[in-house]
Amino acid sequence: MTDMTTVLVAGDDFIAPDLFSAALREGLPAAGLSFRTMRTRWPNEPFGPVGADGQGNGGVKEASGTEEQVLEALGDASVALTQMAPFTSRVIRESPGLKFIGVARGGPVNVDLAAATAAGIPVTFTPGRNAAAAAEFAVGLILAAMRRITHADAALKEGIWRGDYYAYDNAGLELDGATAGLVGYGAIGSIVARVLRAFGAHVLVSDPYADPARAYADGVELTGLEDLLRRSSVVSLHARVTPETRHLLNAGNLALLPEGAVLVNSARGELLDYAPLPGLLESGRLGALALDVYDIEPPPADWPLDKAPNVITTPHLAGATRQTADRAALITAAEAARFLRGEPLRHVANPEVLTGGRP
Missing domain, CATH: 3.40.50.720 (NAD(P)-binding Rossmann-like Domain)
Known part of the structure; x- marks a missing residue:
């Protein structure tokens, strides 16, 4: 790990950015961490597809926020922790410094997994969070x-x-x-x-x-x-x-x-x-x-x-507890901490990147 690691914490109105940053600081108490922040309005504004072309390619589903917001927020961040922010093929293509994406969901549906895999970026998720x-x-x-x-x-x-x-x-x-x-x-x-x-x-x-x-x-x-x-x-x-x-x-x-x-x-x-x-x-x-x-x-x-x-x-509330938000942030941050320490990851959606494989 370098002397200073820049991390994007892209939260929302359920998992706030400071839940991610606090959890990562707890996992890496002695590390030099610099945080960039993004916050979308989900669930007070609905999620949806983001970034697909006219043929439905290159985008993601169930995302909140825009590609432009993510690109502006990323800056020089090499690590990104999020729940809903869209990591489309465009975002990944235009972010060559990005090395890790942690998604605080049961599956990384807001990430273009093929694009991340092609770029050698491991994408983690949080099974059992809710x-x-x-x-x-x-x-x-x-x-x-x-x-x-x-x-x-x-x-x-x-x-x-x-x-x-x-x-x-x-x-x-x-x-x-x-x-x-x-x-x-x-x-x-x-x-x-x-x-x-x-x-x-x-x-x-x-x-x-x-x-x-x-x-x-x-x-x-x-x-x-x-x-x-x-x-x-x-x-x-x-x-x-x-x-x-x-x-x-x-x-x-x-x-x-x-x-x-x-x-x-x-x-x-x-x-x-x-x-x-x-x-x-x-x-x-x-x-x-x-x-x-x-x-x-x-x-x-x-x-x-x-x-x-x-x-x-009821309006899709089954997972809506404070403990779910806390747990999802902790699991996601723990994976980022393992990545930064060079330790094996536990919940990787594209494990082939860890062995140099490609889709």
């Missing part, structure tokens, strides 16, 4: 949907006493003794499973990458997606979005759910085909639906689920 927050939120949605908590609250605030929710046909469902299906068994899904089992639920898991020995030790049952849907009175999604998992739940397999089942999606909107949901709610195949993510964010004004019965909606 696992606890997202798992707690998913469980909250499950409980709210099964016990009609939000609907009872809204009615009472309008002066309506929903005593009819005590009528047998309208009464809620318990987790104790229920079969709960989790689609995906990574960091978040495994926490949700542990909590649901503590409530007394039998937990089914559909995940082709799950370790059977771990599932057995955790007390969950691995099964196929169709079997899970047929048997589960509540289903919660926790898978990653890939070409194979896009619309993993759709009109064909959602019809397998038991009558009155509860469906929760706090993972990614693309996992679920939203088109059949209004009809499934109207027919009673779905007894309740709880959503934190959507196929279009935010949903349009004419969104049909606004008028559908028994729907709970």
Whole structure:
């Protein structure tokens, strides 16, 4: 490491720049560090694609800020820590002094990974940064949907006493003794499973990458997606979005759910085909639906689920805790500190750069 290392801390209204700089100073207390700062307005201003040409090339998705802002803020920085700032092919091409990019997210979707790899720049990310927050939120949605908590609250605030929710046909469902299906068994899904089992639920898991020995030790049952849907009175999604998992739940397999089942999606909107949901709610195949993510964010004004019965909606808040922000900054800064000390990195999105390989 040189006597003075210039670091860009590109924060936002969730992970402020000083969270990054404080975490890096903690990891490198004796180092000579000079900080340059950039701050975008996410989440108070939405993210979106940045920098793509007319054919959709060269840009990034889910970014906040502009290429010009990043280039101006970078200056002579060799290290960049960010959550949302766009590191497009242009930014990387016009920043020859940049040697490391740390992204405080579960995946570096705001970085042109091919351009970074071609330039020999390692890009790190923060798996599991919001696992606890997202798992707690998913469980909250499950409980709210099964016990009609939000609907009872809204009615009472309008002066309506929903005593009819005590009528047998309208009464809620318990987790104790229920079969709960989790689609995906990574960091978040495994926490949700542990909590649901503590409530007394039998937990089914559909995940082709799950370790059977771990599932057995955790007390969950691995099964196929169709079997899970047929048997589960509540289903919660926790898978990653890939070409194979896009619309993993759709009109064909959602019809397998038991009558009155509860469906929760706090993972990614693309996992679920939203088109059949209004009809499934109207027919009673779905007894309740709880959503934190959507196929279009935010949903349009004419969104049909606004008028559908028994729907709970929140604005993509599952990971929104202060601990998530603190944890993401610490993990990202720790990777930058390892890079500057010449130590092995732990969460590298393009490991080929470490061995001199190229895509």
